[in-house]
Amino acid sequence: GLGSAIAVKLAREGARIAAADIDLAAAEKTTAAIESEGGKALALQWDLSDLGSIDAHVAAIEQQFGPVDILVNNTGGPPPTTVSGQDPMLWNQYFQSMVLSVIAITDRVLPEMRTRKWGRIVTSTSSGVVAPIPNLGISNALRLSLV
Numbered sequence: 001g002l003g004s005a006i007a008v009k010l011a012r013e014g015a016r017i018a019a020a021d022i023d024l025a026a027a028e029k030t031t032a033a034i035e036s037e038g039g040k041a042l043a044l045q046w047d048l049s050d051l052g053s054i055d056a057h058v059a060a061i062e063q064q065f066g067p068v069d070i071l072v073n074n075t076g077g078p079p080p081t082t083v084s085g086q087d088p089m090l091w092n093q094y095f096q097s098m099v100l101s102v103i104a105i106t107d108r109v110l111p112e113m114r115t116r117k118w119g120r121i122v123t124s125t126s127s128g129v130v131a132p133i134p135n136l137g138i139s140n141a142l143r144l145s146l147v
Helices: 002-012 024-036 051-065 088-116 137-146
Strands: 017-021 041-045 070-074 120-124
Touching: 002 017, 002 024, 002 070, 002 120, 017 024, 017 051, 024 041, 041 051, 051 088, 070 088, 088 120, 088 137
Parallel strands: 017 041, 070 120
Antiparallel strands: none
C-alpha cells in the first residue's frame, strides 16, 4: 500500500521506478499503474531477507535505468506478535528483512550517489517508533532500531 503509493507519486513527478516486493504480482500491479499513466517502471520479486541478492537486484535496476537517484526503503513487517516468547529465528528473519536489508541496500547505492554528489534516501518505518502499537512487538522493536 504505502510503498506503491510512494512509487506512483514519484513516477508522476518523472521518476523511473523499480518496484520491489516479495510478491511479484504486487510489484507488477504497481508497475502497471505507473505504466498506465505513461511512466517507466520495472517490477522485481525481491525477498529482503535474502541479503545475498542485493547486488544482483540493484545491478538489474542500474542496467535498466542507470544509477539510483532516489532510494525509498519501505519494508513489510512480521505478523502481529508480543515481544516475549518469540522464537529467536523469527526475530532473525525479520531483523534481516527489516533492518539489515535497509542498511545493505543503502550501502550499495550510497557510494554512487556520493560520487555524483546527488541522491536521496528515504526510510519509512512506522508510528510504532513513537508509541508502540499493541501486539506488534517485533515490528515496534525492529523499526525503532532503524531510527
